[in-house]
Amino acid sequence: MKTVMLTAEQTDEAAAIIRNGGLVAVPTETVYGLAADALNGKAVAKIFQAKGRPMDNPLIVHIAELSQIDMLVSEFPEKARILAEKFWGGPLTVILPKSDQVPVEVSGGLDTVAVRMPSNPIAREVILKSSPLAAPSANLSGSPSPTNAKHVFDDMNGRIDAIIDGGESDVGVESTVISLAVNPPRLLRPGGITVEQLREAIGEVVIDDAVINPLRSGEKAASPGMKYKHYSPKANVILLKGNGDLFLRYVNSHSGENTAVLSYEEENGKILCECINIGRSDDYKTQARRLFTSLRKADEGGFQTVYAHCPEKQGVGLALYNRMIRAAGFEVIEL
Ligand code: AMP
Ligand code: MG
Numbered sequence: 001m002k003t004v005m006l007t008a009e010q011t012d013e014a015a016a017i018i019r020n021g022g023l024v025a026v027p028t029e030t031v032y033g034l035a036a037d038a039l040n041g042k043a044v045a046k047i048f049q050a051k052g053r054p055m056d057n058p059l060i061v062h063i064a065e066l067s068q069i070d071m072l073v074s075e076f077p078e079k080a081r082i083l084a085e086k087f088w089g090g091p092l093t094v095i096l097p098k099s100d101q102v103p104v105e106v107s108g109g110l111d112t113v114a115v116r117m118p119s120n121p122i123a124r125e126v127i128l129k130s131s132p133l134a135a136p137s138a139n140l141s142g143s144p145s146p147t148n149a150k151h152v153f154d155d156m157n158g159r160i161d162a163i164i165d166g167g168e169s170d171v172g173v174e175s176t177v178i179s180l181a182v183n184p185p186r187l188l189r190p191g192g193i194t195v196e197q198l199r200e201a202i203g204e205v206v207i208d209d210a211v212i213n214p215l216r217s218g219e220k221a222a223s224p225g226m227k228y229k230h231y232s233p234k235a236n237v238i239l240l241k242g243n244g245d246l247f248l249r250y251v252n253s254h255s256g257e258n259t260a261v262l263s264y265e266e267e268n269g270k271i272l273c274e275c276i277n278i279g280r281s282d283d284y285k286t287q288a289r290r291l292f293t294s295l296r297k298a299d300e301g302g303f304q305t306v307y308a309h310c311p312e313k314q315g316v317g318l319a320l321y322n323r324m325i326r327a328a329g330f331e332v333i334e335l
Contacts, residue, residue, distance in 0.1 A: 003158055006164045025152045030169060031146055033062065034136060051139070053141040072115055091191050095114045147289070147293055175189070252272045260307075262276050310324070
């Protein structure tokens with residue numbers, strides 16, 4: 001299959017492909033999504049094939065107007081209304097009991113559906129011109145999520161119908177996922193909307209154990225995605241936990257030709273091996289924006305070992321920690 005590159009203005013073409021049951025990679029503010037018509041089960045099934053994604057890992061449905069949620073869910077409780085009002089369009093996905101119209105391919109056989117309204121105007125235009133879109137990240141299953149059109153092309157060329165080039169994703173990590181199908185509400189994946197913001201809006205929110213810990217064997221995942229290998233570059237990523245001087249001393253005494261460091265801006269010139277600048281130490285938003293690009297850069301450079309700072313589990317730091325701990329296969333060295 002030939003993969004066509006579309007500009008941000010070619011949303012008519014993108015919508016036509018989707019209405020015909022095809023696949024288009026669409027920019028969103030979190031990461032690029034691989035989109036199909038969410039109400040067309042056959043089209044949605046192609047997403048799993050293109051990505052190599054296990055069929056039991058459900059997809060997020062993207063809407064552009066609040067009225068579109070009616071056809072997707074069987075209940076829209078007060079807490080969902082509050083969260084939608086406060087955080088949509090934006091990087092927050094809400095899980096609710098699903099309607100009969102949601103195909104089994106979208107829900108992965110669960111009786112719930114994940115819904116989000118992106119803020120990205122290109123994504124919203126495509127949705128308005130076609131339908132609600134089922135869209136996971138537009139990467140090959142297991143590899144880091146794409147934050148620009150080139151990342152998508154590198155993974156998906158020949159496997160999908162088209163890619164819209166909408167520049168760099170702003171948030172850089174996937175949406176926050178909260179389940180409102182359980183009581184109290186449960187954070188299944190941290191993202192650009194923080195758990196602190198969620199608690200301020202709706203009160204108690206439990207953080208699912210799998211957000212920061214590996215699943216124990218035999219344990220059932222609240223979010224099926226959490227049981228799969230994720231965000232992993234080819235390089236061996238190692239998280240280092242310790243203050244600035246200890247970090248510098250460790251990487252400088254362990255650096256080699258095949259080693260790269262995801263470094264803070266303040267560390268420029270202080271590290272002896274290849275540095276990939278991930279942002280200022282106190283700027284988790286920039287670090288999130290650059291994380292997946294940095295992991296891809298490390299692979300393009302052929303590095304075998306990548307050292308990175310272990311983020312604090314607060315604010316957007318929790319989203320970084322969740323991705324980096326998986327990229328590192330849960331390997332952390334305490335300095
Ligand atoms: P992705 O779109 O690849 O960023 O992944 C979406 C994430 O949301 C995955 O971790 C899914 O397992 C999770 N998810 C989607 N739908 C549901 C659902 N109905 N219940 C629980 N988790 C879900
Ligand atoms: Mg993904």
